[in-house]
Amino acid sequence: MKIAVCIKQVPGTTEVQINPETGTLMREGVEGIINPFDLYALEEGIRLKEKYGGTVTVLSMGPPQVESAIREAISYGADEGVMISDRSFAGSDTLATAGTLAAALRILGPFDVILMGRQAIDGDTGQVGPETAEHLGIPHVTEVKMIEGVEGNRITLRRMLEHGYLRLKAPLPILLTVVKEINTPRPASFKGKLRARQVPVKILSGKDLDLAPKIVGLSGSPTRVIRVFTPPKPTGGKVFTGEPKEAVQSLLRALKEAGIPMNCKNGS
Amino acid sequence: MVEWEEKHQLLIETAREFNAKEAKRFLEIMDKENRFPPELPAKLSQYGLLGLKFPEQYGGAEMDSLGAALVIEELAKVSPAIADFLVSIHASTGVILHFGTEEQKATYLPPVAEGKRIPAYALTESEAGSDLAGIRTKAIKEGEGYRVTGSKLFITLGGVADFAVVLAITNPEAEKKHRGMSLLIVEGFQKGKEEDLMGLRGLAVSELSFQDLPVPGKNLVGKENEGFIHIMQSLDGGRIEVAALSVGLAQGALDEAIRYAKQRSQFGKPISSFQAIQFMIADMQTKIDAARQLTYYAARLRDAGKPHSREASEAKLFASDVAMECVSESLQIHGGYGYSKEYPIEHLFRDAKINQIFEGTNQIQRLVIARNLLERT
Numbered sequence: 001m002k003i004a005v006c007i008k009q010v011p012g013t014t015e016v017q018i019n020p021e022t023g024t025l026m027r028e029g030v031e032g033i034i035n036p037f038d039l040y041a042l043e044e045g046i047r048l049k050e051k052y053g054g055t056v057t058v059l060s061m062g063p064p065q066v067e068s069a070i071r072e073a074i075s076y077g078a079d080e081g082v083m084i085s086d087r088s089f090a091g092s093d094t095l096a097t098a099g100t101l102a103a104a105l106r107i108l109g110p111f112d113v114i115l116m117g118r119q120a121i122d123g124d125t126g127q128v129g130p131e132t133a134e135h136l137g138i139p140h141v142t143e144v145k146m147i148e149g150v151e152g153n154r155i156t157l158r159r160m161l162e163h164g165y166l167r168l169k170a171p172l173p174i175l176l177t178v179v180k181e182i183n184t185p186r187p188a189s190f191k192g193k194l195r196a197r198q199v200p201v202k203i204l205s206g207k208d209l210d211l212a213p214k215i216v217g218l219s220g221s222p223t224r225v226i227r228v229f230t231p232p233k234p235t236g237g238k239v240f241t242g243e244p245k246e247a248v249q250s251l252l253r254a255l256k257e258a259g260i261p262m263n264c265k266n267g268s
Numbered sequence: 269m270v271e272w273e274e275k276h277q278l279l280i281e282t283a284r285e286f287n288a289k290e291a292k293r294f295l296e297i298m299d300k301e302n303r304f305p306p307e308l309p310a311k312l313s314q315y316g317l318l319g320l321k322f323p324e325q326y327g328g329a330e331m332d333s334l335g336a337a338l339v340i341e342e343l344a345k346v347s348p349a350i351a352d353f354l355v356s357i358h359a360s361t362g363v364i365l366h367f368g369t370e371e372q373k374a375t376y377l378p379p380v381a382e383g384k385r386i387p388a389y390a391l392t393e394s395e396a397g398s399d400l401a402g403i404r405t406k407a408i409k410e411g412e413g414y415r416v417t418g419s420k421l422f423i424t425l426g427g428v429a430d431f432a433v434v435l436a437i438t439n440p441e442a443e444k445k446h447r448g449m450s451l452l453i454v455e456g457f458q459k460g461k462e463e464d465l466m467g468l469r470g471l472a473v474s475e476l477s478f479q480d481l482p483v484p485g486k487n488l489v490g491k492e493n494e495g496f497i498h499i500m501q502s503l504d505g506g507r508i509e510v511a512a513l514s515v516g517l518a519q520g521a522l523d524e525a526i527r528y529a530k531q532r533s534q535f536g537k538p539i540s541s542f543q544a545i546q547f548m549i550a551d552m553q554t555k556i557d558a559a560r561q562l563t564y565y566a567a568r569l570r571d572a573g574k575p576h577s578r579e580a581s582e583a584k585l586f587a588s589d590v591a592m593e594c595v596s597e598s599l600q601i602h603g604g605y606g607y608s609k610e611y612p613i614e615h616l617f618r619d620a621k622i623n624q625i626f627e628g629t630n631q632i633q634r635l636v637i638a639r640n641l642l643e644r645t
Contacts, residue, residue, distance in 0.1 A: 187289065189316030190282040191329055194275060 001054035001150070004111040005045040005078065006101055006132070007038040009062050009069040010122040018228045034069045037117025039076075041178050043185040044147060045115050046077040052150055055079045057111070059104055061089060061097060067201050075188035075196035082108060086206035091218030094123070098131030100216055103209040105136060113155070114175040118143055129177035140175040141168065145182050279320075279335050283342035286315050291346045298349045298470020299615050302462075304428045305470070308353065309383030317343075319381025321358065322365065326373055327381030333505060334567040337512035341560075344516025345523065346612075348619040349468045351516060355509045355627075356424040356471070360389035360433045362505055363451055367490030367498050376431065376453065388429035390420040390454075390476055391499065398632055400435070401446040401496060405478065407436035412485040414438070416454060419477040427462045427472030431455045434478070439493050451495035453487040454478065467618035503628065504580040508570060510627040511563040511583035514591035515556060517623070521591070521616045522552045525598035528611070532603075545601055552594045559587035578640040585633040588623035595620040 009032035017026040034042075045056045058073040060066045061084040070081035084104045092100065105111060114133075119126035126142070133140030145165060146158040153172050158165040160179050188196075206216065214220055238254065240247040255262060272280070290311055297305045312318045320336055322328020329335075336358060344351035361380055364372055379385035396402040405418025416436055423432070434454045442448025460475030490498045526549060529540035539545050563583040569576035595617040599606035606613045624630045 186314050187285065188282070189314060190279055190320075191316045193278045193282060194329075197274060197278070 001048060001052045001113065002109065002111045003045045003048055003054055003056045004105055004109070004114045005038070005042045005056060005058050005073070006105075006114065006116045006128075007042065007058055007060045007069060007073055008035045008117075008120045008122075008128075009033070009060060009066045010035045010120055032065060032069060034072055035117055035120045035122075037119060037121070037178070037180060039117075039185045040180050040182050041115035041117050041176075042073055042076055042078065043183045044176075044178055045113070046186075047183065048113060048147065048150070049077075049079075054112075057082060057108060059084060059101065059108070061085070061092075061100055061104075063090075070201050071196040072188070074199060075192040076186065077189075077192055080199065081201045082204060083201050084204045084209070086216075088206045088213060088217045091221060092216065093221035093223035094125050094127040094131055095222060096216055096218075096220035098128050099135055099220065100209065100211065101128065101132050102135030103211055104204050105132070107204065107209065110173060112172045112174075114138075114173070116175070116177045118177045118179050126177070129175060133175035136173075136175070138173050138175060139170055140177070141170060142177045144176045144178045147176075147182075275329075275331070276335055276338055279331070280338055280342055282315050282317065283339045286312070286317065287343065287346045290315075291343070291350060294350060294470075295347045295615075298347070302464060302469045304425070304472040306428075308350070309386060311383070312350075312354075313381065313383035317354070318357070318383055319361070319377060320354075322361070322377050322381055323373075326377035328377070332567075332571040333508055334564060334571055337508055337563060337567045340509050340512040341516035341519075341563075344513045345520035348513055348517045348520075348616070349470055351513045352424070352468050352471060355506065355513060356389060357387060358509060359502075359506050360387040362502050363389075363433055363489055363498055364453070366502060367451070369486070371486065372453065372489065379430075385430040386425055386428050388423050388425045388432040388476070390423045390426070390432040390434040392420060392422050393418070394421050398629055400499070401449075403435060403437065403449065405434065405436045406440065407434075407438050407450060407452055407483065409438070410482070413487075414452060414483045414485070416452065416478040416481045416483055419460070419475060421475055422463065422473055423476050424471050424473050426474030426476045427459050429459075429472075429476075432457060432476060433489060434476075435495050435499065438495075442493065446496040448493050449495040450492050451489040451498055452483050453489060454481065454483050457481060466621065467615065468622055504566075504570065504577050506627045507580040507584040507633070508563060508566050508576075510623055511559070511566065511580070511587040514584075514587035514620075514623045515560045515563055517616060517620055518552070518556045518559065518587070518591040518594040521595045521598040521613060521620075522549065522556060524611065524613050524616070525549065525552070525601040528602050528605070528613075532605075539601070548597050548601060552597055555590045556594065559583070559590045562586055578637050581628070581633040581636040581640075584623075584627060585630045585637070588620075588630060591620045591623055 011030045012033040019026050049056050056078045058070055058078040058081045060070050064085055067083055070083055074081050089100055116129040130140050141157055141159055143160045144157050145160040148156040154169050155172060156169050158167050240250045294305045294308050297303050317339055319328040320331040323330055340351045340354055364376055380387055391400060393403050407414040407416045432454050434452050435449055436452060437448055438450040439448030458477045460477055463473040465473060529545050530538050532539050566576050566579035566583040569579055599613050599617050602611055602613050605611055
């Protein structure tokens with residue numbers, strides 16, 4: 001089974017500068033981590049490989065520093081890593097990103113299963129998975145919480161719903177986005193870390209992907225971010241201290257004074 | 269320290285991650301409940317810290333003695349008991365690795381590296397501690413195999429072991445007792461009561477007993493009647509590892525003392541600002557660094573294939589004494605709070621003592637060192 005896992009490097013902090021011209025995050029120079037949801041996708045990819053054989057290829061698109069994320073993914077157990085990096089990809093929105101990822105997946109593939117996290121914790125769109133599948137012309141299932149198994153050309157899945165799950169069968173090849181309920185990612189092993197330092201990471205540039213300039217990067221991105229900002233923290237408020245009983249009584253008094261109705265049956 | 273080789277650096281990082289993410293919950297179960305956590309081997313295996321010295325084909329990393337010492341040191345900073353789990357495994361599998369057949373290696377080593385089976389090293393008996401040649405357990409030849417009868421005491425991991433490497437008398441007629449003993453891989457033994465020990469708790473230290481237990485001939489490790497010799501040949505590795513454990517434990521105790529001294533205020537200042545405390549801290553670190561370098565030196569000699577018996581004994585002797593001193597001083601810095609189970613120094617204090625006793629008492633180490641010097645021509 002040929003498995004691909006697409007990961008994104010996201011800022012490991014909330015202190016990120018925003019480019020005032022494009023409204024996009026300035027990722028360069030900020031310490032990156034692997035998007036936490038992608039770690040579940042990676043773990044599921046490694047488990048599929050352990051169960052059915054094959055290889056796990058990790059792909060990541062971004063500035064040259066994403067190499068560290070790819071190497072980290074190899075330390076968890078991925079077989080090979082591919083970095084999709086080119087100046088012309090800068091400023092990609094989800095549509096341009098998905099188009100670029102799909103082109104890379106076509107070159108490296110065909111893959112039986114492509115895994116991604118449900119969303120990235122920086123952009124929070126959850127769009128890249130489905131869009132990539134559309135570009136590739138393959139089915140996709142989002143919010144997968146369990147892969148029951150693969151038989152022949154069919155995969156049986158559970159997709160998370162608000163109050164339960166949807167069990168479904170789908171044909172391969174397929175793209176899946178996973179939720180954190182799907183597994184518990186393993187730690188990086190010593191041997192994995194050693195391997196991650198040694199294996200070469202392949203680089204795919206704009207030339208390798210042969211995509212028209214108007215569909216990549218900022219020019220291929222119809223999304224315009226108007227403003228990105230950190231919402232102000234709610235201020236004010238009052239903390240009632242002291243013995244619990246006294247504190248509760250002060251709180252009740254304050255609520256009453258503020259004219260907030262209460263449904264207390266007794267005074268305790 | 270000059271720069272580490274990449275593999276050693278990564279190994280230290282991996283052990284630190286284990287300490288940060290996993291060690292505390294295992295430590296709770298081991299020290300407080302005196303129970304071996306069944307998930308511990310598999311978790312260590314996930315981090316790649318089990319079977320470090322095994323060849324790749326048996327699930328190992330072909331790590332050298334220095335690498336093993338570094339992992340043990342790192343783990344011992346937080347949990348000397350988890351570090352000793354590795355020391356114990358290295359001892360029992362070490363003789364299989366060095367003297368065993370290919371079949372024994374292929375059968376017994378991979379499941380240990382995967383954390384699926386636990387080995388024990390069964391040498392000590394009630395009447396045979398420092399005087400190992402005084403053992404009574406017998407393996408009587410019967411057809412192609414043996415029948416083993418006897419009992420072993422204070423066997424680390426005995427209560428949870430799936431198999432044990434047992435030292436038994438195979439030739440009671442031997443002129444020299446130590447020329448009539450063999451090492452056997454034994455399964456299906458009886459487990460006696462688990463010890464309620466002062467420190468390094470949760471390692472299922474137990475009595476093992478054998479009643480006419482059949483053991484196939486193919487389970488003989490190394491040569492028949494040379495078991496004692498094989499053990500003597502592999503003692504040095506264990507001593508380096510106990511030295512590393514002691515260095516880690518001592519450093520852990522000092523780190524706790526520093527943390528406490530900075531946060532504890534008396535007379536309106538943190539106690540770390542007092543010279544009395546600063547001198548204690550300086551003395552501790554100086555001794556720890558000396559013990560550490562002695563340990564690394566012994567490990568490097570071993571990895572270079574050079575004689576290292578004396579240095580291994582020196583490292584074990586010095587480092588375990590330093591550990592005992594440091595836990596005592598660290599507890600002193602903690603004052604009354606150090607005497608409470610709330611601070612890690614309490615268990616480190618209890619964990620330290622055994623290092624002066626096992627893997628050859630420090631008195632035995634002095635004999636080794638002195639004889640080594642006196643017998644040199």
